[in-house]
Amino acid sequence: MKRNIVIATLTAAALATGGTVAAFAAGDDEPTTTQRQTDTSAHEAADHDDDSADDQDDDASEDRTALPDGSLTAAEAIAAALKHTPGTALSVDLDDDGADAWKVSVVKGDGTEYDVRIAPDSGKVLGAQRDTGDDNDADDRAELAAVKGAKTDAREAALAAAHQGTVTEVGLDDDNGAVFWTADTVKDGKHSEWTVALDSGKVTQDRDDD
Template sequence: MKRNIVIATVAAAALVGGGTATAVAFSGDSPEASSTPRSSVSVPHDDVHEDAREAKAATVSAPEAAAAALKAVPGTVTGIDLDQDRPGLVWEVDVLGKDSKWHEVTLDAGDAKVLNQRVEHAGDDDHGVDRARAELKGIAVDASAAARKAADRYGTVTSVDLDDDHRSSAVWEVETVSKDGKEHKLHVDPKTAGVTVAPRDADDDDNGGRDD
């Protein structure tokens, strides 16, 4: 999962009893992966509708995962992703800590238990701390709020990122799976919380539309 900036301040931990809309994924190939406790949730591997099965299996929401990560590492969540990894089904969360270091936290998607966490070394990621802070500055809608807004209409949130690629201002890019198994990619305005269906790729059937 690419590291784009996703917001979830320390206040989010108190605001939510747990939390989906904020975090970052990290590779299961890290040295820590082999010693990481297994998640209590497993999903049979199958590329077809994999996101839908993962969304159905997870009992911890994105905002709950974000809040749990912030309890482990105070700071700001910059991304979140639901993933079937070596430990099982997990939430992978990146936090820009109060210590000005990047932290990667892996949480059980069944009970929000912290399975693993590590500090990234300088230069490990493509967003420096200064750039991250600059992108987060002035944003009124944090990642948890963006996830809740998207979930109101489009189902279970599986990923949230602050996407600033090829546009004048950043938006929350939120991915969801609805009850019918359909996957949605949405943009949530970080200032107004307005929801826009993201434009489809050329080979997709539908065109994006506005949905406030």
């Protein structure tokens, strides 16, 4: 009975002042209105923190081209691949656009081509698989001939492009018969594309790069 009187008194006081009140009685097991609001706010804040952490994890997984400190550079990956499989390196890139392995394409003296995978953390050769594709057309042969007579090889092209950022890929391209190296770099989260001259090693930003 006293409890009802206390609640009624508090309610009347709140209505008279235009405010609200959270009624409770000593010894009640039920949480008060204020407690329920606090608990809800705490859960919402925790959910928000979890969502933010998930977003950060997603961002990190999407940008897998950012190599951890101490990882092998593109030039070092090429050197490791050629030590294992001597020949002419035609390209190097992060396998599947990630940091799982460097993949170096090497053409041996007999014309056979191999994809050599290098661990980016240790430089260990993970495997060398022969490329049995039949796409060795006239353009491919012309590019190979140009590279064999060039002053700048794939490793030197990677070193030259490294002044522009972390090199994630080096390959060959041609424009109206002129063959040159291409290189992709990342710096401060920005990706850029470059061309590297076979004769001089001069680095120029790709005019088609946005």
